[in-house]
Amino acid sequence: MRIVRHVVGAAVAAALATAAVPAQAQFINILTGGQTGVYFPLGTAMSKIYADNIPGARPTVQATQASVQNLNLLQEGKGEIALTLGDSLGFAWEGNEEAGFKTPLKKLRGIAAVYPNFIQLVATKDSGIKTIADLKGKRLSVGAPRSGTELNTRAILKAAGMTYNDLKVEYLDFAQSIELMKNRQLDATLQSAGLGVASIRDLASSNDITVISVPADVVAKIGAPYVPVIIPADTYKGQTAAVPTAAVVNFLVTHEGVPEPLIYQMTKSLYDNLPAMVAAHAAARDIKLEAALQGMPIPLHPGAERFLKEKGVMK
Secondary structure (H helix, E strand, O other), X not given: OHHHHHHHHHHHHHHHHHHXXXXXXXXXXXXXXXXXXXXXXXXXXXXXXXXXXXXXXXXEEEOOOOHHHHHHHXXXXXXXXXXXXXXXXXXXXXXXXXXXXXXXXXXXXXXXXXXXXXXXXXXXXXXXXXXXXHHOOOEEEOOOOOOHHHHHHHHHXXXXXXXXXXXXXXXXXXXXXXXXXXXOOOOEEEEXXXXXXXXXXXXXXXXXXXXXXXXXXXXXXXXXXXXXXXEOOOOOOOOOOXXXXXXXXXXXXXXXXXXXXXXXXXXXXXXXXXXXHHHHOHHHHHOOHHHOOOOOOOXXXXXXHHHHHHOOOOO
């Protein structure tokens, strides 16, 4: 009996000890962009989704200069998941130094295509700018240095037959650009973001603006991954007509060192909770499971692959 009591007591003690051990901490650093862009609110929504749905998850949201910085940080293992533009991701994989990647970033792994970034070229009405050609000699913010937005700006201007030498260029993030435009120290800004981005809404609420067209023939000269799209009328205050422009797909990415079970849980919980993403920003309405592999330029992470196979998105 003493031996039986001893064995039972040991089993109970072991069970209690096991019950007292919390789920292993899962540190998830989410790399986003500037706080007035779209990446940051979406990253904040992802943080709550992960905290609520992944046992032991300890998510953090890091504001960054967006795509290029995010990809370099992932390569260094300084984040678990990031948002990035598709052209930046392609440049990172091949190691395009001019785009900000000194060597090919071969540790990167894909999770999913999410929503398109609209190229939104906006000028103050009193600047007199109505077309891309009118930008010559004007003060244009092209985005933070070597950000995804800045790479988009270079591509758009080149296709329109212009270079930075034709302009007075400022390398500013979204929020800085808007403040200078409000103070009439800047004529225009190009912002690559989801529709309804907070920075442009802020500007339109206090200044008359002109949303500049990027014609379809200019978009065609750039080619993939740029596609022609329309900014619907009334996306911003005072923008009464639809405006043609270009879009580039955004991707969620990670790196090869993140465990397969964690990426599986992160991918599943994201798609299981898309309404929370839409509540954070309307751009998330375009996140579709069936489009998760659209244009993916790098290998998938095994965790994302397992989830997409379960859902029948890939074989």
